[in-house]
Amino acid sequence: MDVSVPENVMVTKLDSLASWCRKNSLWPMPFATACCGIELMATGASKHDVARFGAEVFRFSPRQCDLMIVAGRVVMKMLPVLQRIWLQMPEPKWCISMGACASTGGVFDTYSVVQGIDRFIPVDMYVPGCPPRPEQLIQAIIDLQDKIQREGTLMGKEFQTEARQRPKRALLDIVTPQSAPRPEPLPIIPNVGV
Amino acid sequence: MASGLLEPPASAIDQEYRWTLNFGPQHPATHTTLRILLQIEGERVLDARPDIGYLHSGFEKIGEHLNYNQYVTVTDRMNYISPLANNIAWHSAVENLLGIDVPLRCKYIRTILAELARISDHLLCNGACALDTGAFTAFLYAFNQREELYQIFETLCGARFTTSYTRVGGLMYDATPKFIEQVRQFVKNFPKVHADVCRLLNRNRIFVERTKGIGVLTKAEAISRCATGPVARASGVTRDLRKDSPYLAYGDFDFNVICSTDGDCFHRYLVRMDEMLESLRIIEQALENLPPGPVNVPMADRAILPDKSRVYNTIEGLITHFEVVMTNRGFQSPRDECYTAIEAPNGELGFYIVSDGSETAYRARCRPPSFIHFAMFSHLMKGHQVSDIVAVLGSLNVIAAELDR
Amino acid sequence: MDANALKQALQQRFGELAWQYSESRRGERRLVIPAGQLLSYLEFLRSDCGFDALLDITCVDYLHYRGAKDRFGLVYLLGTSTSGERLVLRCYLNEPNLKIASAVPLWEGANWLEREVFDMFGIAFEGHPDLRRVLLPEEFAGFPLRKDYPLRGRGERHNFERISRNQS
Numbered sequence: 001m002d003v004s005v006p007e008n009v010m011v012t013k014l015d016s017l018a019s020w021c022r023k024n025s026l027w028p029m030p031f032a033t034a035c036c037g038i039e040l041m042a043t044g045a046s047k048h049d050v051a052r053f054g055a056e057v058f059r060f061s062p063r064q065c066d067l068m069i070v071a072g073r074v075v076m077k078m079l080p081v082l083q084r085i086w087l088q089m090p091e092p093k094w095c096i097s098m099g100a101c102a103s104t105g106g107v108f109d110t111y112s113v114v115q116g117i118d119r120f121i122p123v124d125m126y127v128p129g130c131p132p133r134p135e136q137l138i139q140a141i142i143d144l145q146d147k148i149q150r151e152g153t154l155m156g157k158e159f160q161t162e163a164r165q166r167p168k169r170a171l172l173d174i175v176t177p178q179s180a181p182r183p184e185p186l187p188i189i190p191n192v193g194v
Numbered sequence: 195m196a197s198g199l200l201e202p203p204a205s206a207i208d209q210e211y212r213w214t215l216n217f218g219p220q221h222p223a224t225h226t227t228l229r230i231l232l233q234i235e236g237e238r239v240l241d242a243r244p245d246i247g248y249l250h251s252g253f254e255k256i257g258e259h260l261n262y263n264q265y266v267t268v269t270d271r272m273n274y275i276s277p278l279a280n281n282i283a284w285h286s287a288v289e290n291l292l293g294i295d296v297p298l299r300c301k302y303i304r305t306i307l308a309e310l311a312r313i314s315d316h317l318l319c320n321g322a323c324a325l326d327t328g329a330f331t332a333f334l335y336a337f338n339q340r341e342e343l344y345q346i347f348e349t350l351c352g353a354r355f356t357t358s359y360t361r362v363g364g365l366m367y368d369a370t371p372k373f374i375e376q377v378r379q380f381v382k383n384f385p386k387v388h389a390d391v392c393r394l395l396n397r398n399r400i401f402v403e404r405t406k407g408i409g410v411l412t413k414a415e416a417i418s419r420c421a422t423g424p425v426a427r428a429s430g431v432t433r434d435l436r437k438d439s440p441y442l443a444y445g446d447f448d449f450n451v452i453c454s455t456d457g458d459c460f461h462r463y464l465v466r467m468d469e470m471l472e473s474l475r476i477i478e479q480a481l482e483n484l485p486p487g488p489v490n491v492p493m494a495d496r497a498i499l500p501d502k503s504r505v506y507n508t509i510e511g512l513i514t515h516f517e518v519v520m521t522n523r524g525f526q527s528p529r530d531e532c533y534t535a536i537e538a539p540n541g542e543l544g545f546y547i548v549s550d551g552s553e554t555a556y557r558a559r560c561r562p563p564s565f566i567h568f569a570m571f572s573h574l575m576k577g578h579q580v581s582d583i584v585a586v587l588g589s590l591n592v593i594a595a596e597l598d599r
Numbered sequence: 600m601d602a603n604a605l606k607q608a609l610q611q612r613f614g615e616l617a618w619q620y621s622e623s624r625r626g627e628r629r630l631v632i633p634a635g636q637l638l639s640y641l642e643f644l645r646s647d648c649g650f651d652a653l654l655d656i657t658c659v660d661y662l663h664y665r666g667a668k669d670r671f672g673l674v675y676l677l678g679t680s681t682s683g684e685r686l687v688l689r690c691y692l693n694e695p696n697l698k699i700a701s702a703v704p705l706w707e708g709a710n711w712l713e714r715e716v717f718d719m720f721g722i723a724f725e726g727h728p729d730l731r732r733v734l735l736p737e738e739f740a741g742f743p744l745r746k747d748y749p750l751r752g753r754g755e756r757h758n759f760e761r762i763s764r765n766q767s
């Protein structure tokens with residue numbers, strides 16, 4: 001059957017449309033604890049201007065945000081605060097772990113620094129560097145946008161998948177014996193852009 | 195949470211109009227991670243109890259496990275607003291312990307860097323203080339200049355603020371002509387921006403009213419509460435290590451110590467503003483008189499890696515390189531303890547190093563000015579309004595990474 | 600105050616045997632005093648010898664230090680508010696008697712410095728108005744800067760609940 005569509009009408013899936021809306025208006029919650037926070041500020045400032053990617057609305061209230069950027073080391077005393085703020089953010093939400101410290105503990109392999117926040121909260125993107133340059137953070141945001149577009153669904157089904165529930169690799173080394181099988185990487189879902 | 199922080203109410207009537215307000219640890223106006231428990235009555239602060247340690251990452255413990263050259267990377271992360279000052283403080287302390295006297299050129303370059311760090315620190319402090327009290331423009335001006343400084347540091351050592359630039363007995367590299375050119379340019383442009391910021395703030399009614407007479411620290415209190423640096427100088431303590439016991443090349447230059455007697459937030463701001471101009475004078479003089487010659491101590495000291503052409507072409511160079519990179523073969527440190535301090539932007543930044551003869555410190559204690567200044571916060575806040583918290587916090591320049599280490 | 604005058608003043612006040620004065624080869628002045636008399640020394644140095652600024656209080660654990668006789672060395676850095684003069688005051692403490700008088704009556708600024716030493720080394724300051732942990736969580740057990748405490752801790756840093764994607 002032949003259907004003719006007027007020029008400015010296109011057909012897409014609702015999931016793609018929702019993801020497309022979400023990815024272009026990420027509102028970051030800057031969880032800036034240490035030096036990386038300075039680069040986070042620089043990313044928001046005029047020279048690097050993260051507004052070009054629709055992620056400039058830094059809000060300090062977790063209730064208004066959907067992207068948590070953890071910039072800097074998280075220590076024992078801070079971790080419960082971090083978890084609480086994460087729990088306060090409404091769905092759908094994502095998390096970027098910015099810098100070596102937030103991702104792995106970085107140079108601070110000491111008694112008080114948490115060796116990677118992904119042991120305690122789910123993380124979607126890791127940004128290496130100490131500190132990462134603003135360009136790197138912007139790249140992470142772009143990658144996250146791709147990811148949202150790729151697997152996002154209207155009802156947030158992608159968060160329910162089994163792969164997302166598994167603890168991260170870093171945690172497994174601690175909790176289970178070394179010989180336990182590593183988790184498989186996330187399946188790559190073909191790009192279904194708008 | 196912390197059980198000892200809140201005392202039981204005195205009596206029900208006393209409590210009627212009292213609130214307990216939690217401020218931080220994730221709050222935009224704290225800039226860093228600290229928490230304050232406020233007892234307020236209406237808008238008036240009856241008691242402010244700081245609760246810190248939200249960024250305690252064991253710096254001093256790491257200092258006992260990294261050798262004297264490696265630990266400099268960790269000092270970057272201490273006061274990340276002016277990392278070069280920390281680098282210089284650490285290696286001054288190590289060199290003092292080892293009895294190394296660095297060459298004159300190295301001293302001059304370090305002096306220039308320390309002063310650039312001071313400018314960058316004061317810019318951020320004053321800019322953020324202005325931002326919190328409602329003057330956004332000044333903050334942007336200040337931040338723009340800081341971006342220039344970052345570029346200078348990037349030319350110098352390849353990183354924007356994790357510089358790690360000093361080494362035991364020298365520097366990572368010699369300063370390049372491009373760096374000197376950039377600093378010249380900065381020295382030329384900065385007074386105009388400085389004047390702009392002054393014009394924006396000095397007689398800005400809102401800013402002045404929100405900072406004048408707020409958080410007053412008298413001279414006697416400043417001494418009894420161990421204040422140093424701009425905080426003490428704004429209260430009339432004239433102590434400045436650059437003058438009192440000249441280290442690096444400060445003895446060669448002509449500059450003034452800025453003091454005030456009022457000791458409130460506004461005068462802390464003014465002292466910082468004027469110190470930047472003095473820093474500029476020092477930089478200018480140092481640039482004009484920058485001596486030629488090596489930046490590192492001679493190879494025979496076995497303290498620093500010799501440059502690569504020496505390593506490949508001479509046997510002494512190769513041996514020295516080998517000895518320095520081998521553990522327990524490099525420099526010998528005496529079994530001794532010493533305290534060395536420099537006048538960092540925030541106050542006296544000192545390291546107390548205990549050495550047991552190896553090339554790793556047995557104990558590396560840092561005297562953190564932020565920690566000592568923040569301890570008087572609750573004293574400064576008594577009787578003020580809630581909105582004054584940000585002014586006082588801003589003028590004390592508390593950097594959490596240095597506060598908690 | 601120059602070294603000789605200082606020594607004389609100390610001799611007059613405390614006698615000959617109690618204290619040891621030394622100077623490092625860089626000219627740093629040190630004074631080793633008995634721990635029990637700390638407060639009177641501090642008071643004397645502050646009021647009579649002009650060391651009116653307390654720069655730092657810290658502690659060193661000499662557990663693995665070759666040839667050390669005492670376990671803990673407490674270090675008080677004194678200075679003046681007008682010049683760059685400095686004096687390093689030291690006294691030693693041994694287990695189980697880890698107690699010393701607090702310097703808060705003399706300098707308000709000693710408050711947090713002593714709390715930090717308490718937090719990191721477990722040394723109790725008697726007469727301190729508010730001796731609690733300052734940097735570490737209240738429920739933390741152990742004193743991390745002691746030499747018998749491992750750098751990576753005893754697992755405290757991983758002792759938290761994990762939040763999975765479903766729970767949040």
Ligand code: SF4
Binds near residue numbers: 107131271
């Ligand atoms: S990754 Fe580096 S720059 Fe970032 S918080 Fe850690 S130490 Fe600081």
